[in-house]
Amino acid sequence: MRTSPRTGCWIPPTWSSPSAMTQLNIRPPSGIERIRANLFTSTFLPADFDNSYRPYVELTGDIAQTLNALSPQLKRSRRSALSSSILEAIAAERTQLSRDSGLRGGLPIHPLRLVFELQQLLSTDLTLCLDMGSFHLWIARHLYSFKARQVLITNGQQTLGVALPWAIAASIVRPADKVLSISGDGGFLFSAMELETAVRLKANIVHMVWIDGTYDMVAAQEKLKYGRTSGIDFGPVDVVKYAEAFGAKGLMIRTPDEITPVLKRAFDLPGPVIVGVHVDYRDNVKLFEMVNEASIH
Numbered sequence: 143m144r145t146s147p148r149t150g151c152w153i154p155p156t157w158s159s160p161s162a163m164t165q166l167n168i169r170p171p172s173g174i175e176r177i178r179a180n181l182f183t184s185t186f187l188p189a190d191f192d193n194s195y196r197p198y199v200e201l202t203g204d205i206a207q208t209l210n211a212l213s214p215q216l217k218r219s220r221r222s223a224l225s226s227s228i229l230e231a232i233a234a235e236r237t238q239l240s241r242d243s244g245l246r247g248g249l250p251i252h253p254l255r256l257v258f259e260l261q262q263l264l265s266t267d268l269t270l271c272l273d274m275g276s277f278h279l280w281i282a283r284h285l286y287s288f289k290a291r292q293v294l295i296t297n298g299q300q301t302l303g304v305a306l307p308w309a310i311a312a313s314i315v316r317p318a319d320k321v322l323s324i325s326g327d328g329g330f331l332f333s334a335m336e337l338e339t340a341v342r343l344k345a346n347i348v349h350m351v352w353i354d355g356t357y358d359m360v361a362a363q364e365k366l367k368y369g370r371t372s373g374i375d376f377g378p379v380d381v382v383k384y385a386e387a388f389g390a391k392g393l394m395i396r397t398p399d400e401i402t403p404v405l406k407r408a409f410d411l412p413g414p415v416i417v418g419v420h421v422d423y424r425d426n427v428k429l430f431e432m433v434n435e436a437s438i439h
């Protein structure tokens with residue numbers, strides 16, 4: 143075991159072979175009898191710590207091996223009544239939200255309706271690459287994927303403009319997969335010139351642009367911090383004409399009922415396809431309601 147210099151947490155050594163595994167001995171460091179961990183993290187790489195994410199115990203290594211090593215030490219074999227009731231309440235809430243989202247009409251299109259339609263499209267042979275922005279918060283919170291490395295997210299450093307280049311890379315690494323990348327209209331313009339690369343490589347990708355004419359996530363943070371916005375408006379940009387100027391295809395989703403058919407059509411077309419959609423961001427203020435103040439920078 144070694145102790146994290148950042149947190150004082152103890153960390154078992156990274157292990158990669160079964161023999162190293164047998165040496166694993168999950169015990170608290172000397173002086174501590176029992177671990178009362180609020181948050182465990184088990185990852186291949188050391189976790190990124192920040193104000194809102196401070197795991198007490200960090201287990202670095204193969205996640206399956208970690209769980210296999212820990213499981214025999216569990217005393218309780220059944221879920222407690224409290225855990226079950228919490229999980230049931232969460233599941234019921236998710237089902238209700240999904241049902242309501244599927245029925246959302248109106249223009250521009252509400253983010254939850256987009257997420258609902260994306261959830262139906264998220265087959266196991268689809269890789270989803272996400273840029274950063276308010277659109278990403280809606281997706282990260284409400285779209286569920288249960289396949290490792292299916293959804294690539296720009297967390298931590300929050301690098302704007304990564305989605306399109308990631309999609310090009312994903313189409314090379316996973317040629318049999320469908321590849322969908324999504325950005326806001328601002329993030330799209332951070333790397334939109336890479337459409338030339340995508341066309342030249344004949345990359346079979348669909349890149350969706352959520353259009354609202356602002357850097358909305360920056361606007362939301364400015365409002366919370368300074369009480370007003372500054373320098374966040376731009377456009378309008380015609381993403382269909384932009385795509386065509388590069389020799390790519392461009393499609394627009396104009397109504398909620400068009401979301402799935404237009405995306406399906408885009409996947410059927412060869413080469414890169416840009417799909418634009420105007421979004422209703424009136425509920426975005428809710429995205430920040432439960433955010434820790436210290437993380438608004």
Ligand SMILES: Cc1ncc(C[n+]2csc(CCOP(=O)(O)OP(=O)(O)O)c2C)c(N)n1
Binds near residue numbers: 275277301360
């Ligand atoms: C390279 C880089 N520059 C600036 C930022 C700060 N930033 C985070 S989100 C964002 C706005 C994103 O706007 P848009 O892509 O239109 O998405 P929206 O929030 O409107 O959904 C900006 C400028 C960043 N994350 N990365």
Ligand SMILES: [Mg+2]
Binds near residue numbers: 326355358
């Ligand atoms: Mg935007």
